[in-house]
Amino acid sequence: xxxxxxxxxxxAPGLNAAIRAVARKALADGNEVVGVHNGWAGLVDDxxxxxxDPHEVSGVLAVGGTLLGTSRVNPLSDPAAMxxxxxxxxxxxxxxxxxxxxxxxxxxxxxxxxxxxPVVGVPKTMDNDLQVTEYCIGFDSAVAIVTEALDRLxxxxxxxxxxxxxxxxxxxxxxxxxxxxLAGGADMIVIPEFPVGLQDIVAHLRSRRERGRDFSIVVxxxxxxxxxxxxxxxxxxxxxxxxxxxxSRRGVGPQLADRVEAETGFETRVTVLGYTQRGGAPxxxxxxxxxxxxxxxxxxxxxxxxxxxxxxxGDEVAVAELAEVVAGQRRVPEELYRLAQVFx
Numbered sequence: 001x002x003x004x005x006x007x008x009x010x011x012a013p014g015l016n017a018a019i020r021a022v023a024r025k026a027l028a029d030g031n032e033v034v035g036v037h038n039g040w041a042g043l044v045d046d047x048x049x050x051x052x053d054p055h056e057v058s059g060v061l062a063v064g065g066t067l068l069g070t071s072r073v074n075p076l077s078d079p080a081a082m083x084x085x086x087x088x089x090x091x092x093x094x095x096x097x098x099x100x101x102x103x104x105x106x107x108x109x110x111x112x113x114x115x116x117x118p119v120v121g122v123p124k125t126m127d128n129d130l131q132v133t134e135y136c137i138g139f140d141s142a143v144a145i146v147t148e149a150l151d152r153l154x155x156x157x158x159x160x161x162x163x164x165x166x167x168x169x170x171x172x173x174x175x176x177x178x179x180x181x182l183a184g185g186a187d188m189i190v191i192p193e194f195p196v197g198l199q200d201i202v203a204h205l206r207s208r209r210e211r212g213r214d215f216s217i218v219v220x221x222x223x224x225x226x227x228x229x230x231x232x233x234x235x236x237x238x239x240x241x242x243x244x245x246x247x248s249r250r251g252v253g254p255q256l257a258d259r260v261e262a263e264t265g266f267e268t269r270v271t272v273l274g275y276t277q278r279g280g281a282p283x284x285x286x287x288x289x290x291x292x293x294x295x296x297x298x299x300x301x302x303x304x305x306x307x308x309x310x311x312x313x314g315d316e317v318a319v320a321e322l323a324e325v326v327a328g329q330r331r332v333p334e335e336l337y338r339l340a341q342v343f344x
């Protein structure tokens with residue numbers, strides 16, 4: 001069997017662990033393994049497919065990023081690009097392809113599977129917002145980075161009696177913000193699922209001061225909408241190949257910090273964690289679960305169970321249809337959000 005592997009969308013700690021798991025199992029079974037480099041671009045353009053040997057997947061378990069490279073190329077937006085992908089799939093002699101990615105990458109995988117190509121998915125997104133699965137590669141590492149940042153910011157916020165506005169990743173969901181905020185002792189968390197107004201934030205920070213708490217840590221997901229906050233980039237800013245607004249240009253954290261300081265008079269500083277949440281070594285949890293879902297993805301190929309994806313349910317690896325996983329987004333439940341509010 002000639003098996004292809006690709007990683008698409010944003011990079012995340014744990015991708016190399018998943019690649020390693022797929023490749024090691026496939027090579028041990030005597031199969032040929034090839035890497036599709038730079039996501040779907042590797043099947044749209046020539047020269048993107050190269051063999052993976054055992055040495056390439058040795059020593060990569062603790063390494064962040066992806067040894068295959070990645071991109072946000074979207075073949076679904078162009079019938080000619082989709083035709084190029086299917087043509088390259090066949091001309092490369094691929095017997096199957098494992099696509100590791102989030103909703104965008106897996107939407108393309110689902111489209112190929114619907115055309116009858118032997119494709120399997122593996123769940124990866126730091127936002128942890130894929131339907132059906134309780135875990136996506138990179139999420140635990142991102143939460144760990146946010147938690148460490150909040151631990152460090154607490155001391156300087158306390159020393160200077162400041163409000164610290166911390167912007168974290170989370171386009172449409174607030175999983176990183178809520179879990180990182182809970183673990184790091186945030187004093188307020190602002191996420192897309194439960195919008196709040198600027199005056200709600202201001203009132204909460206004033207209330208804390210009145211109770212003798214002379215510093216505050218506010219965690220805000222980059223995709224959060226705050227009523228009363230100017231957001232000219234919400235519809236007119238630059239977008240990626242999948243039509244998503246480039247939230248790094250939106251700057252909700254800096255905007256909110258400026259308005260909070262103007263409204264309250266409290267000295268306010270902003271920290272945008274940005275790509276630090278994607279970088280560095282994966283946590284042990286990410287290494288273990290990336291290995292488990294990667295290995296399970298290979299098992300699906302062996303079984304001929306295409307158009308499907310391994311998912312985490314409890315402590316077990318289960319299987320779902322790609323169509324289920326990309327049908328919508330898994331959002332932060334109200335119970336978890338209200339729990340975080342207990343500690344405000």
